[in-house]
Amino acid sequence: MKKIIQGGLAAGIFAFIIALAAAVQPVNAASGGLTISPTSADVTVAPGGSYKGEMLVVNQGELDISYKVYTTPYSVDGEDYKPYFSPIPGATDITKWFTLGKKDGDIKVGNQNTVPFTIAVPKGTGAGSYYATIFVETEDKGSTGVVTRKRIGMIVYLRVSGNVIEKGSVAGWNVPWLQEAPFTASVKVANEGSVHYPARVKVVVSDLFGSQKFSYERNPQIIPQKVRDIPVVWENGASFGLFKVDGEVTYPGKTEQLPTKFVFIANLPMRLVTLGSIVAFIGLVVYLGRKRAVAHKK
Structure with missing residues (x-):
């Protein structure tokens, strides 16, 4: 029984040492770049009405940037809301409702530009929800000649007012x-x-x-x-x-x-610590119980 107790305590101490060593984690620095604000907009418009908004584009990187602006449909799939930006057959493509004040631009390091936009909802549009994304896209041609495109987007959640549930x-x-x-x-x-x-x-x-x-x-x-x-x-x-x-x-x-x-x-090492402690405790209880039983018989 003493061997069991000693073994459990030794396993617990060994696992605790491993846990301390595993606790050290590296830290990675975040990189800057092009950002937009806001990243989403929740808008309500009546049929035949319009909405004027704007998106802020900020250059937080280390190089001047040229960009273009465009709209795409927006939809999601699955419970994890995997995004899709292509038209869906049979669904209303509301990108035609958008008018962008600027479709391209240049922005120096540390500066920001404003992209105005207007959403005009046609008369007779059914009440409900419609979605689109306004993208800002940049191109980077590296030394190898390969063009890398990067884009960030603002999701527009449009509610057309009327009889909704x-x-x-x-x-x-x-x-x-x-x-x-x-x-x-x-x-x-x-x-x-x-x-x-x-x-x-x-x-x-x-x-x-x-x-x-x-x-x-x-x-x-x-x-x-x-x-x-x-x-x-x-x-x-x-x-x-x-x-x-x-x-x-x-x-x-x-x-x-x-x-x-x-x-x-x-984590696994700490689970070993806990398990070792439980085993040691149970072993100690059993040992003391048997010791008392032997003493009682005497």
């Missing part, structure tokens, strides 16, 4: 009870209506004493007749511990509290 629900709430860092969870939100809506998703991770350790809050757009899987990731968070996870989702007409979950976060 707003309806949503929570379609899933998943928090695996055993994880390695970083902590991850997912919330699935459904849209059973005829127009998109911004859901409010909030997730809070606390220790067992109620102290908040991590909070996530976003307002993702949910497209009609789609389910969106919204990932929640605690970057650079705790690498070991037992935590309580709470959440809530707001969709049209309701705020729904999600069931409380518990999660144990530990």
